[in-house]
Structures are given as C-alpha cells and as structure tokens.
Amino acid sequence: MTRVELFENIKKKKSFLCIGLDTDLTKIPAHLLLEEDPAFEFNKQIIDATHDLCVSYKPNMAFYETEGVKGWISLEKTINYINEKYPDQFTIADAKRGDIGNTSSMYAKAFLEKMNFDSITVAPYMGEDSVMPFLEYPNKWVILLALTSNKGAFDFQTTLNGNNEALYKQVLETSKKWGNADNLMYVVGATKAEMLTEIRSIVPDNFLLVPGVGAQGGSLNEVAKYGMNDQCGLLVNSSRGIIYAGNGKDFALKARAEALILQQEMQLLLLDAKLTKLFGE
Amino acid sequence: MTRVELFENIKKKKSFLCIGLDTDLTKIPAHLLLEEDPAFEFNKQIIDATHDLCVSYKPNMAFYETEGVKGWISLEKTINYINEKYPDQFTIADAKRGDIGNTSSMYAKAFLEKMNFDSITVAPYMGEDSVMPFLEYPNKWVILLALTSNKGAFDFQTTLNGNNEALYKQVLETSKKWGNADNLMYVVGATKAEMLTEIRSIVPDNFLLVPGVGAQGGSLNEVAKYGMNDQCGLLVNSSRGIIYAGNGKDFALKARAEALILQQEMQLLLLDAKLTKLFGE
Secondary structure (H helix, E strand, O other): OOOHHHHHHHOOOOOEEEEEEEOOOOOOOOOHHHHHHHHHHHHHHHHHHHHHOEEEEEEEEEHHHOOHHHHHHHHHHHHHHHHHHHHOOEEEEEEEOOHHHHHHHHHHHHHHHHOOOOOEEEEEOOOHHHHHHHOOOOOOEEEEEEEEOOOOOHHOOOOOOOOOOHHHHHHHHHHHOOOOOEEEEEOOHHHHHHHHHHHHHEEEOOEEEEEOOOOOOOOOHHHHHHHHOOOOOOEEEEEEHHHHOOOOOHHHHHHHHHHHHHHHHHHHHHHHOOOOHHHOO | HHHHHHHHHHHOOOOOOEEEEEEOOOOOOHHHHHHOOHHHHHHHHHHHHHHHHHHHHHHHHHHHHHHHHHHHHHHHHHHHHHHHOOOOOEEEEEEEEEEOHHHHHHHHHHHHHOOOEEEEEEOOOHHHHHHHHHHHOOOOOOEEEEEOOOHHHHHHHHOOEOOOOOOOHHHHHOOOOOOOOOOEEEEEEEHHHHHHHHHHHHHHOOEEEEEEEEEEEHHHHHHHHHHHHEEEEEEEOOHHHEEEEEEEOHHHHHHHHHHHHOOOOOOOOHOOOOHHHHHOO
C-alpha cells in the first residue's frame, strides 16, 4: 500500500485507528474454544465487526507463536482473510524483528512476501544492514521502534549521547537516511505525547504508529495535538481495550462499540485539524 | 541447563562450539528436497554427524518462519529431536525477540516452555520489562544482544553516552542487575575480539555467545585470548561454514570435518588456558 492510498483510506473512513489482534486463547470468549480454529474465528468476527471503523490491523506475532504450528496456521488464515476480504486495510506484522542482513532478508520474505503483510515492526539495535532488507520490497513498509510505550523505554531509548541527543532521536536521525516517508514509519509510544513535538521536528512527514492508547494509558487528544501532520501521519493502535471489551457471544459487537468510540473521537480530531478541508474534496 | 552442567559438557567434549542451524532450502543438498521434510532431514543428519563435537545448537528462527507453517513444523521436530536424543546439548532459539511485558511473556512461553529451548536471544532496545519475562523460567537463559558482529553494530551500539560509555557497555552494566551469570549470557561479535577485554571487565562471569567466527571473519584464537574465563565462559558459533561445507550426499560428513577442525582448535585453547588442570579431574 502506498502513502497516498493509506491517506485516502483515512479520509474515507474518518479514522486512523489500528486494531491490534493480540489474540490470547486464555482471554477469548469460552464458546469459541469449541471451534476448529478459535483464534482465527475470534479474529474473523472482530474484523467483520470493525473493518469500517479502522484503517489497519496489527496481529502481534507472539500471541500466535506461543501456540506453535496451530498459532501459525491461525496467523496465516487471518492475514489471508484480511488481504482477500478487506484489501484496503493496512496490515502490520508486529514482530519486532531485526538481525544480520541475510537473516533479516529471511524475515522480510516471511512477512512481506509470503504472508503479504504491508509492513513489519523492526527493532533498530543492530543498525542499517539489519533494516535494509525489509526496505527492498516496493510499497511495503518498515515500522521502526523509536520510543516505545513501556517503562523499559527509559532504560536505553532516552539515554543522552555525547551530543546531548537521546538514543531514540539518534535512531530517527540515522534511519531517515535509510528510507523515506513512503516506506518508513516509526513506533512512538502514546504515554509520552509531548515528546511528539520534537519527534515531528525530526521526521515531519513519516507516519507514526502509536501504541499505548487505552490499556497503556495514553491520550488520543494529546497524540493528535502533537503528532498529526497534513496527511494525518498517525496510526493509533488499540488492542486489549477493543478486542476484549466483551467476553460473551456478543464480544464482536462490544468490540465494535469500543472501536466506534475511538473512531468518533478520531473523526472530530481530523475535522478540527487542518485536514478539515480535505474532507470537502 | 545450569551453568555447572554446561561447563561439564564443555570439559567432557573439549569443545565450546555452537552450531547454527540456519537451514535454507535453497542451499541444502538437492537430494534432500525429495524428503517429506527437507529442513528437518538436513538438520537431523547434521546433528547426528556433529553432536560429539559441539555443546550447543542454535536454530535461527528466520530460516524456519520464512517457510511458514511447514518451517514451524521443521523447527519443532528439530528441537524435539535434540531434546530427546541429545539432552546434553544447550539449545538456543536465535529469535532476537523483545517486546512489552505481556508480549515478551508470550514469546517466553513459546520458546522456553512449549518448545523447551534452554535459551533465547533477546534484543535490549525496549529495556527491563521486555527482558524480565524470559528470566522467570528456572534453568533457562536469556542471551542478550550487546555487541553484534555486523556492520550496523556501529550505528547505535558503539555510540558514546554522556558518561563516555558506549551503548553496548551500558546494556551490559544495566542488564546485569536484571539477572546473573546463571541465567544471562550476552551476544558479542567475534569481529571485535579486542573489545572482549573491556566486556570481561564488566561481566567477568557471564557466558558470551560469539557469532561471526568463520563466514563473518572473526578469529577463534583472538576470541579465546580476550574472552575466556575460568569456566570457559564462551560459546562460539559457526553456521554456514559448517552446515554448508558440502552439497552432495556426503554433506553431513563434510560438516563433521569442519566442526572437527574447530573442536580441535578449541581443545588446544582450553588446554592452553588456565582450564588445563580441570581436564585432570
């Protein structure tokens, strides 16, 4: 998917919501456990109930790998289902991979080619040659970790270097030479929304994937205030707050209700922002 | 596996060799492609031919994930085969995972519990709460990335902070409070063997997993000179140099020949070092 297409979808749906498919068999409604593939059945119903309210789905690999071969089958069925039925969804393999070049090439092939995700989250620690293999696929995206939403983000990411620059800013500065706003996004945690101002000064045009709204405590208003650019430039993720909103047979409707609240907030934020006039096109 | 058991195996086999199972279907001998599970058949023959010369096997997840469900089946068969037939091998899931706490817990369950690997490689970028879930398993190990063997290691890992300390040293200093020499090892690239002196001053007792000997150009003598401690403290990995030594029906014998060369060098290094007398026990 190109950046233009993603922005068109955001305008069409009046939403920059990404729904995280952190599908945990110990948390999904009990009646689904009788299905042949409970994780896929859960995902399918969540997706069918929310697809018009969001522009992106983000399955988190850990939740599938923990079920071994069965989990991998659920994952492949999920991405195939989205790609076939809702091809306008921007799909993110939340994998946080990154290894030496020939190994990153293998991961890139797995996620961007064979499973045909639009993007993959990548960890920056191993530097340029660990990231470049993912950038070689046309119209595919790297979403590089910059400033994450967890407590441990302050262990290394905010350490100041000799130039008084935090590591996450060095990651932004250095990596923007590897790609551009058409193939490189960044993970920026919502729990530090005020930091978005400085981040935007370094990467004004790149999309930011913002986790941590909802269960992790970030504020959507703050994120939009400091992070939105003239092509929106934001994908805000919510996982648990949406997909585990209900635990009965109506879980998908409950998930839709939560997604709708976020979409409605996003619609207002998009209208309030300088993007307003774009809706008049 | 405990540290004592690992050291006993090193003494018994006179080897600190780890063999990387980077099993690539485009590189294995053509006759194996007729097998039902070529990757597993390749691994099985490599393992049977080399197990007495090494103390550790390290399947690299990327090479299995790139084959999807089939690859995951090959991986599970491989780890089960090693655990059943050669339980004295220290098994490493080379996965370079790391995510927020609840997600890292899922990865830990996948690799350390369900597949029962002894250890997993973990990326440090997301800090303490991304690493701790892996340390909760008794007699299991985190192998944390410190200084990797690729060119990109110099993008961020060697950046000096305000205290004039390279990031990889900060990772060592900070992370050694999270675990200890009985559950925490570090990845240190062999291409910078002289840096091992400083690394040893920070983590004198921890085992170091050293990739990059062979295909990536590191020297085994240098690694032993600067990195060995009184319990050996080293696992030196070779992947492509061993497993792709041959490409015919005798590929496993060729792999054994390459592994033997490294084991023999390691035996001399262990005898030369202060570990000599330990062999007299």
